[in-house]
Amino acid sequence: xxxxxxxxxxxxxxxxxxxxxxxxxxxxxxxxxxxxxxxxxxxxxxxxxxxxxxxxxxxxxxxxxxxxxxxxxxxxxxxxxxxxxxxxxxxxxxxxxxxxxxxxxxxxxxxxxxxxxxxxxxxxxxxxxxxxxxxxxxxxxxxxxxxxxxxxxxxxxxxxxxxxxxxxxxxxxxxxxxxxxxxxxxxxxxxxxxxxxxxxxxxxxxxxxxxxxxxxxxxxxxxxxxxxxxxxxxxxxxxxxxxxxxxxxxxxxxxxxxxxxxxxxxxxxxxxxxxxxxxxx
Amino acid sequence: xxxxxxxxxxxxxxxxxxxxxxxxxxxxxxxxxxxxxxxxxxxxxxxxxxxxxxxxxxxxxxxxxxxxxxxxxxxxxxxxxxxxxxxxxxxxxxxxxxxxxxxxxxxxxxxxxxxxxxxxxxxxxxxxxxxxxxxxxxxxxxxxxxxxxxxxxxxxxxxxxxxxxxxxxxxxxxxxxxxxxxxxxxxxxxxxxxxxxxxxxxxxxxxxxxxxxxxxxxxxxxxxxxxxxxxxxxxxxxxxxxxxxxxxxxxxxxxxxxxxxxxxxxxxxxxxxxxxxxxxxxxxxxxxxxxxxxxxxxxxxxxxxxxxxxxxxxxxxxxxxxxxxxxxxxxxxxxxx
Amino acid sequence: xxxxxxxxxxxxxxxxxxxxxxxxxxxxxxxxxxxxxxxxxxxxxxxxxxxxxxxxxxxxxxxxxxxxxxxxxxxxxxxxxxxxxxxxxxxxxxxxxxxxxxxxxxxxxxxxxxxxxxxxxxxxxxxxxxxxxxxxxxxxxxxxxxxxxxxxxxxxxxxxxxxxx
Numbered sequence: 086x087x088x089x090x091x092x093x094x095x096x097x098x099x100x101x102x103x104x105x106x107x108x109x110x111x112x113x114x115x116x117x118x119x120x121x122x123x124x125x126x127x128x129x130x131x132x133x134x135x136x137x138x139x140x141x142x143x144x145x146x147x148x149x150x151x152x153x154x155x156x157x158x159x160x161x162x163x164x165x166x167x168x169x170x171x172x173x174x175x176x177x178x179x180x181x182x183x184x185x186x187x188x189x190x191x192x193x194x195x196x197x198x199x200x201x202x203x204x205x206x207x208x209x210x211x212x213x214x215x216x217x218x219x220x221x222x223x224x225x226x227x228x229x230x231x232x233x234x235x236x237x238x239x240x241x242x243x244x245x246x247x248x249x250x251x252x253x254x255x256x257x258x259x260x261x262x263x264x265x266x267x268x269x270x271x272x273x274x275x276x277x278x279x280x281x282x283x284x285x286x287x288x289x290x291x292x293x294x295x296x297x298x299x300x301x302x303x304x305x306x307x308x309x310x311x312x313x314x315x316x317x318x319x320x321x322x323x324x325x326x327x328x329x330x331x332x333x334x335x336x337x338x339x340x341x342x343x344x345x346x347x348x349x350x351x352x353x354x355x356x357x358x359x360x361x362x363x364x365x366x
Numbered sequence: 367x368x369x370x371x372x373x374x375x376x377x378x379x380x381x382x383x384x385x386x387x388x389x390x391x392x393x394x395x396x397x398x399x400x401x402x403x404x405x406x407x408x409x410x411x412x413x414x415x416x417x418x419x420x421x422x423x424x425x426x427x428x429x430x431x432x433x434x435x436x437x438x439x440x441x442x443x444x445x446x447x448x449x450x451x452x453x454x455x456x457x458x459x460x461x462x463x464x465x466x467x468x469x470x471x472x473x474x475x476x477x478x479x480x481x482x483x484x485x486x487x488x489x490x491x492x493x494x495x496x497x498x499x500x501x502x503x504x505x506x507x508x509x510x511x512x513x514x515x516x517x518x519x520x521x522x523x524x525x526x527x528x529x530x531x532x533x534x535x536x537x538x539x540x541x542x543x544x545x546x547x548x549x550x551x552x553x554x555x556x557x558x559x560x561x562x563x564x565x566x567x568x569x570x571x572x573x574x575x576x577x578x579x580x581x582x583x584x585x586x587x588x589x590x591x592x593x594x595x596x597x598x599x600x601x602x603x604x605x606x607x608x609x610x611x612x613x614x615x616x617x618x619x620x621x622x623x624x625x626x627x628x629x630x631x632x633x634x635x636x637x638x639x640x641x642x643x644x645x646x647x648x649x650x651x652x653x654x655x656x657x658x659x660x661x662x663x664x665x666x667x668x669x670x671x672x673x674x675x676x677x678x679x680x681x682x683x684x685x686x687x688x689x690x691x692x693x694x695x696x697x698x699x700x701x702x703x
Numbered sequence: 704x705x706x707x708x709x710x711x712x713x714x715x716x717x718x719x720x721x722x723x724x725x726x727x728x729x730x731x732x733x734x735x736x737x738x739x740x741x742x743x744x745x746x747x748x749x750x751x752x753x754x755x756x757x758x759x760x761x762x763x764x765x766x767x768x769x770x771x772x773x774x775x776x777x778x779x780x781x782x783x784x785x786x787x788x789x790x791x792x793x794x795x796x797x798x799x800x801x802x803x804x805x806x807x808x809x810x811x812x813x814x815x816x817x818x819x820x821x822x823x824x825x826x827x828x829x830x831x832x833x834x835x836x837x838x839x840x841x842x843x844x845x846x847x848x849x850x851x852x853x854x855x856x857x858x859x860x861x862x863x864x865x866x867x868x
Binding site: 237238242243244245246247248249250275283284289290291294295298299301302305306327330331334335338339352353355356358360361362364365366 | 802817
Binding site: 112113114117118119120121122140144145148149150151154257258259260261264265273277279282285286287288289292313316317319320321 | 650
């Protein structure tokens with residue numbers, strides 16, 4: 086697989102199809118990889134592929150420093166490819182401006198990442214080129230996909246509040262979650278605006294609740310649960326539980342899962358006349 | 367003063383500290399991280415780690431704190447300064463790298479004005495450091511002039527000499543007083559030369575070569591090349607024991623408000639954004655350069671001290687695997703050319 | 704309980720913030736007023752052009768500043784002055800409400816309704832309903848504990864976030 090990836094990358098750079106390849110390289114320790122940006126064909130040996138390739142590299146499609154390297158070929162797993170579909174739908178990207186080098190994947194992370202346990206995109210749904218043995222994308226039932234939420238949903242109101250207050254009290258407002266998230270691409274995030282200050286930038290209980298709830302809400306119907314936010318959180322807040330809850334509600338109420346088809350309408354930009362309104366008086 | 371402390375006396379020690387009115391902070395395991403937090407008894411302590419996820423910085427310089435509160439009533443403004451923020455505490459289980467950050471930060475917090483929030487907490491808190499008996503590949507304290515059993519910044523230093531026993535060395539008067547207060551917990555002094563079980567931390571780069579190279583290479587491709595993967599979050603600056611930038615914000619309603627001091631980080635895009643819209647550090651390369659320059663050049667010029675203790679926390683938490691010691695090794699190599 | 708009967712002393716009076724759309728519910732509330740209909744006075748109205756313009760962040764801000772309950776009300780589906788604003792709003796609340804519930808906020812503190820300009824009576828009913836419901840639930844203490852603006856001595860609650868304080 087690694088050889089095939091390197092060969093493809095070399096080809097793409099040599100015949101100038103792309104100016105840079107976003108991929109995975111060796112990390113500072115054997116249990117990590119890191120994002121690499123290959124601009125010269127002779128550097129393709131820096132590319133690697135192993136179970137530590139957890140990053141969602143699509144986040145670099147939003148950053149000016151990596152955008153200015155030129156048209157990229159980006160190595161994506163099935164989950165990452167879903168992000169590209171959402172970015173295309175949200176007009177953040179033109180299809181012709183990115184070369185998608187898909188890789189088939191049967192799970193990353195050691196121990197296996199939670200997202201991989203219910204994966205139904207072992208083979209990416211969008212790509213220009215595919216590397217690796219094609220793996221069948223088996224459908225995973227609804228309950229299994231959101232099983233992670235079961236324990237928390239069983240708690241009563243007070244226990245839920247205490248759980249999240251404890252988690253949010255750890256938050257240091259480093260914004261690693263939103264900086265890493267490929268779909269948090271606002272030039273100026275709402276938390277950075279201070280006329281007025283809608284979300285307190287302070288890391289106190291009020292500011293932390295406001296920030297985490299708002300960020301989760303802004304990802305409703307968009308987040309594809311790559312779990313990067315949770316991975317990068319320096320204080321180990323289970324952020325993906327919030328995002329998964331919203332994904333569950335979006336699917337339950339609107340029969341919508343983001344990132345599966347370029348032809349789907351975005352859940353929050355559209356509506357149906359028969360949308361649920363049981364809770365309206 | 368030298369004494370001995372047996373592990374089986376930990377609960378007496380913690381109970382004793384509580385009785386003497388100290389709030390005790392120690393490493394505690396929480397899911398997959400070990401963090402320094404307040405504990406009530408010794409059973410909560412976990413010592414099987416290299417460094418805790420958080421540094422001791424937050425106990426002297428919290429992530430958010432009110433520095434002033436006020437109420438407005440017709441023509442009157444009444445202000446209230448916070449009291450009682452300096453709580454008599456013991457941090458039990460700091461690491462030498464953490465402890466050393468305190469005298470380093472003392473310089474900037476007592477520079478052009480004395481930051482009472484820092485100073486009063488420094489007086490109220492006693493540091494009991496435990497030397498490192500293991501390290502990992504992220505540690506580089508020895509490259510910045512420290513050691514896994516360095517004493518600077520600590521009030522008391524504990525070093526493992528056997529599976530159950532620690533050598534206790536008091537470093538300051540404060541430390542000596544603490545040991546005297548809880549005399550019954552300690553035994554010794556040790557006989558002969560104790561077998562200090564201290565980790566080996568390989569030197570990774572030559573600190574003496576770094577500043578001269580930085581002096582000459584403000585413009586260099588390496589700044590952009592190395593920082594391409596950086597996502598511009600604040601994780602590294604916030605977990606760092608020596609990063610001390612802060613932002614002051616006002617949080618208020620029509621009738622009352624607070625002036626609040628929050629951690630800030632030079633890696634954020636908006637950190638140097640001017641009201642005019644101009645941003646002097648508009649690319650991540652410039653911001654990464656600032657981080658290295660501040661720690662290994664500017665702070666030395668101002669305060670004759672490196673603004674880094676080699677704990678490696680920044681590199682451990684970095685979402686994109688930006689490794690600071692790797693950067694410094696690169697500079698060391700470049701400097702040698 | 705729509706007449707202002709003799710209320711027991713020291714009864715908790717909830718603060719209800721109502722985000723209303725200008726064309727329907729606000730007009731409905733106006734109609735209740737011109738019709739001299741009495742209802743509990745606990746509501747503070749914030750008028751917006753359309754429910755489609757209500758950012759869920761407004762609700763969080765309302766709770767931060769001391770609201771015990773919130774009402775969001777607009778035109779009936781199909782009757783939006785701007786055609787589809789209320790449809791988009793409905794979608795938003797479908798995901799935001801479960802999110803708040805997931806975080807431990809009682810969903811009965813946030814109520815939604817469609818009230819048209821002609822429904823002065825429904826306005827009165829809805830307000831009395833939400834005031835009674837939130838009175839039952841009591842003050843939103845858990846959120847208000849987070850509202851720590853101001854000096855400790857003046858009633859800004861103790862700063863629970865200070866690490867060493």
